[in-house]
Amino acid sequence: MSNDPRHHEPRPASELEEVLLGRVVDGEATPADWAELERLAGTDQAVWTRLASAQRAHARLIRAVEDRVAVAELIDLPRHDVLARIGAGGAGTGGRARQWGGWAAAAAVALVWASTSGVFRQSFPGGGMNRAGVGIGLAPVAAEPPMSTDDYYSRFMRSGLAEGRILGEMPARLVESRDLPTGDREITYVRQIVERRRVTDAPVLGVSKDEAGVTRLVPVGDSPTPASARPL
Amino acid sequence: MNAMSPPPALASLSPDDTDWLHVLWETNRRWVAALILAHMPRGAELEDLLQEVAMRLVREGLSLRDPASVKPWLRTVAINVARTSGRRQSVRQRVIAGGAEIDADRTPDRGEAAGPSGDDKEQAGLAMRMALDLPEEYREPLLLKAVRGLSYKQISEILGIPVTTIETRLVRARRMVRDRLEAQAAAARAGGEAPPAARRGEA
Secondary structure, rough: OEEEEOOOOOOOOHHHHHHHHHHHHHOOOOHHHHHHHHHHHHHHOHHHHHHHHHHHHHHHHHHHHHHHHHHHHHHOOOOOHHHHHHOOOOOOHHHHHHHHHHHHHHHHHHHHHHHHOHHHHHHHHOOOOOOOOOEEEOOOOOOOOOOOOOHHHHHHHHHHHHHHOEEEEEEEEEEEEEOOOOOEEEEEEEEEEOOOOOOOOOOOOEEEEEEOOOOEEEEEEOOOOOOOOOOO | OOOOOOOOOHEEEEOOOOHHHHHHHHHHHHHHHHHHHOOOOOOOOOOHHHHHHHHHHHHHHHHOOOOOHHHHHHHHHHHHHHHHHHHHHHHHHEEEEEEEEOOOOOOOHHHHHHHOOOOHHHHHHHEEEEEEEHOHHHHHHHHHHHOOOOHHHHHHHHHOHHHHHHHHHHHHHHHHHHHHHHHHHHHHHOOOOOOOOOOOOOO
16 A cells, blocks of 8 residues: 555445445545455456446536536726726625626727728728727738737737726627537637726717617718617 | 646746736646636636636735646635535526526536437446536545546645545445446436436535
8 A cells, every 4th residue: 555645445345336436436546546446356357337337427527517617717906996996805806896887888889890890900000099089099910911810809909008098908708608619619709808998089989778778889870870880 | 735836838927927827727727627617606707707716716816826826825815716606596596486486406417418429428427427427525636636637635635635535436426326327327218217316515
């Protein structure tokens, strides 16, 4: 036996097999454990069947738990200064954050709208102004090299934070999570950006409430409303 | 409480650094989620509760000078958030029902209510329900062990109990789940109703 303190714990004989199976299933078995298990299996071959069954049961539970806790990967810490600015430092933070979550989601929708309606394209490489003349906080882009969506997003966030236009990013909200045949996982989520801006060109964005009373920013004016800006 | 060493990424940062909190959160958020899952009422949203824990960490985490106190602190906060949500939900359910009490604990959550799309998923869902029906002292280590990468030692650090106890509880938890599944299968074969799973907190 090893120096592992687990081996010094006296156990009823009936528990020995279960303990050994548990260690194997959990990846905690030592060579001594394996030797003991093989000794047991020498007198009862069904031990291997029970091991397979235990591994299958544990794999199912892992899958179920991993499915549920996958959402944790999307929950990032809110920036401390953002919490302070939106008043989350006091009581009732959950409610306040949720209240702001609506605005943040609206901001995210606006971001999607801006990116799909050509605002960004018109901003690059001319820089910083959309067709309505409202600065959107993007620095001019140097010629090429090609940037990924993440690069653009990262640049947008950095620039916005530097200008004070973006206050921070709230935790993302998971919409859907599913396994892919490749073994990877595909997640669909909403990013929530807390933005502050002074609007001088009122027709660009309007504020409306949907049937549930949730305040939303919606594009108005001559631009057709994209699907992404419509209530879900 | 057992001594704990901070994760490598954390060791290089000062607790005064807000990056310290971010590393801390990213290192621990999966088991925090599992722990919330073990304690929250079934109608609650795991995502919302995780966000509450994250906000608590931002507000109060910089006061955690001792890295060894982090996991116990996170565990306490996670359980409190989950239980508080249960109390809030119970009150809300009673209000909605106009005084007719509804057992919020038995309300299936969205994931479970969605229905299985295949046998494997169905079996995984069943395993989860069985695990959630275990008494707390068995439910916690079993769910934590199902978070990939957590060792007995790490679980013992989180729960503040010896490794040998963790192992014993895992053995008993699995035995209980197995016995209940066998009883359910036997009942199904007999064409009768499955025996009701033990309620939370009952040994």
